[in-house]
Amino acid sequence: MRLTQFRELMEGEFGAVRASSLARDHVFAELGGRTVEQALEHGYDPREVWRAVCAAYDVPPARQ
Numbered sequence: 001m002r003l004t005q006f007r008e009l010m011e012g013e014f015g016a017v018r019a020s021s022l023a024r025d026h027v028f029a030e031l032g033g034r035t036v037e038q039a040l041e042h043g044y045d046p047r048e049v050w051r052a053v054c055a056a057y058d059v060p061p062a063r064q
Helices: 003-014 015-027 036-041 046-056
Strands: none
Touching: 003 015, 003 046, 015 036, 036 046
């Protein structure tokens, strides 16, 4: 998954403002205690980050 696709999925699921806030502010245990932005900066695969977001926010499988 490319970073652009990840960003599109985030905005599609949460809306632009909430996606941005969630990416900056929510700390995910699944990402080593990092936010989305920190995980991506540390080289996490966007697909792995998306899976963590989906698990934390109960995104239905059809939209994962």
